[in-house]
Amino acid sequence: MKIWLDGGLQDMESARVSVFDHGLTVGDGIFETVKAVEGRPFALTRHLDRLARSARGLGLPEPDLDEVRRACVAVLDANPMPLGRLRITYTGGYGPLGSDRGEQGPTLLVVLGESTRRPDSTAVITVPWTRNERGALTGLKTTSYAENVVALARAREQGASEALFANTVGQLCEGTGSNVFVVLDGEIHTPPVASGCLAGITRALAVEWTGARETDLPLDVLERADEVFLTSTLRDVQGAHRVDGRQLPGAPGPVTAKAMRVFEERAGSDLDP
Numbered sequence: 163m164k165i166w167l168d169g170g171l172q173d174m175e176s177a178r179v180s181v182f183d184h185g186l187t188v189g190d191g192i193f194e195t196v197k198a199v200e201g202r203p204f205a206l207t208r209h210l211d212r213l214a215r216s217a218r219g220l221g222l223p224e225p226d227l228d229e230v231r232r233a234c235v236a237v238l239d240a241n242p243m244p245l246g247r248l249r250i251t252y253t254g255g256y257g258p259l260g261s262d263r264g265e266q267g268p269t270l271l272v273v274l275g276e277s278t279r280r281p282d283s284t285a286v287i288t289v290p291w292t293r294n295e296r297g298a299l300t301g302l303k304t305t306s307y308a309e310n311v312v313a314l315a316r317a318r319e320q321g322a323s324e325a326l327f328a329n330t331v332g333q334l335c336e337g338t339g340s341n342v343f344v345v346l347d348g349e350i351h352t353p354p355v356a357s358g359c360l361a362g363i364t365r366a367l368a369v370e371w372t373g374a375r376e377t378d379l380p381l382d383v384l385e386r387a388d389e390v391f392l393t394s395t396l397r398d399v400q401g402a403h404r405v406d407g408r409q410l411p412g413a414p415g416p417v418t419a420k421a422m423r424v425f426e427e428r429a430g431s432d433l434d435p
Contacts, residue, residue, distance in 0.1 A: 164240035166233035166272035171240055174273075183269055185253025188261055189306035191269075192216040192253075195395050198246035198274065199433075201238045204395075206231065207434050208363045212303060213250060219302040223268055225252050233272040247277045247396060251305065282422070283401035283413040285322040286337070286392070288381065289313045293327045293335040295358030303360060310338035322404070324392060328381040329358045340397060341365035343374060345389035345417045350374035364393040364425075367435060371428050372421045384408070389415035399425045 163174040185191030194209040203209075210227045217225055234248060251271040257264030291313060299306060313325035317338075326342055329335045336342060336359035343352045352369065354376040355361050368374060384390060390402040390410065399422045401414025414422060428435065 163274075164237060165274075166237050166270070168270060171236055179269060179271065180256050182256050182259070182264075183253055184255060184257040184263060185251065185269060185305050187257070187259055188254075189304065189308075190220070190222075190254035190257070190261075190263065191251060191305035192220060192222065192303055193305055194250045194303060196234070196248040196250065197277075197395050198238055198243075198248045200244060201242055201246075202433055203234055203238065203248055204429060204433050205363050205367070205435060206234065208366070209250070212361070212363065213252065216302040216304065217252065220299070220304060222252065222254060225268070225270070230270065230272070233270065237272045237274050241274045243274070243276050245277045245279065247275045249273045249275070253305065277396055280397050280400050283403040284324065284392070285320075285404035286324045286326055286390070286402050287317050287320050287322045287406050288384065289316055289325045289327060291327060293329045293358040295329045295331075295335070295356065297358075300358050301355060301361060314338045326381075326384070326405075332381055333357050334379040334381050334383055335359050336362075337392060337394075340392040340394040341368075343368065343391050343393065343421075344379065344383055344387035345391075345415065346383070346387060348388075348417060350417060350421065351377040351379060351383075353377070353379055362393060362395075364395055364398060367428070368393045368399060368421060368425060371424050389413070389418045391418045391421065398422070398429070 164171045167177045197204040253269045255268045256266040317325040324337045327335045341362040401418040403413035
């Protein structure tokens with residue numbers, strides 16, 4: 163396996179990041195996960211635009227997006243596989259053990275892992291912890307992911323693949339690594355970015371391609387929605403057949419199934435929409 167680290171391809175076994183890297187010591191970093199189909203990345207331009215937005219939001223130096231794109235191509239070419247998870251990580255680089263940044267510049271790491279197609283439906287749970295829609299990191303895709311690790315572990319314990327959060331005012335927000343959509347009376351709704359959710363790439367495409375409405379929704383909408391589905395880079399559009407103890411028989415339902423078909427068709431016709 164070949165990875166890209168700070169300017170070139172390296173063997174995975176010998177590549178090393180400093181133990182003083184700020185991404186490791188204080189979680190000072192950002193990342194993107196990109197789906198790769200037969201060695202070709204999906205929606206890479208949108209992902210790189212968001213990487214740059216996250217860098218600005220965190221106060222990191224502007225990433226060289228041409229270099230990041232070259233790194234992605236090099237890693238994909240060096241590691242052929244049918245379906246891959248391309249992970250771009252960009253950190254504050256070598257720094258002191260406290261929160262202040264060092265002067266040596268950022269670290270860029272690009273790695274590829276093999277993936278498999280997701281099932282058409284899955285189980286999800288809600289968790290008692292909240293997203294802070296007014297936090298300094300709201301809307302940024304940072305490496306500070308520990309609360310997602312905790313929530314996802316809770317989901318796994320309950321036989322689910324995703325955990326959903328409300329925000330601090332009790333509105334439905336997002337999952338640990340996904341955006342959430344609900345179907346009410348045949349209409350598709352998803353929380354707005356102002357709820358504190360990440361502006362997901364797949365979310366944006368699903369809204370554009372299905373006509374979904376961005377709506378403030380209480381968390382308990384999950385108890386009465388006709389259908390629930392998730393979107394993310396590796397899920398694409400995935401129905402939910404259970405939310406906590408509530409079963410949604412026949413998932414994916416008709417509206418979700420149509421959204422799945424539309425997404426697959428549109429994504430298949432344009433790899434960089």
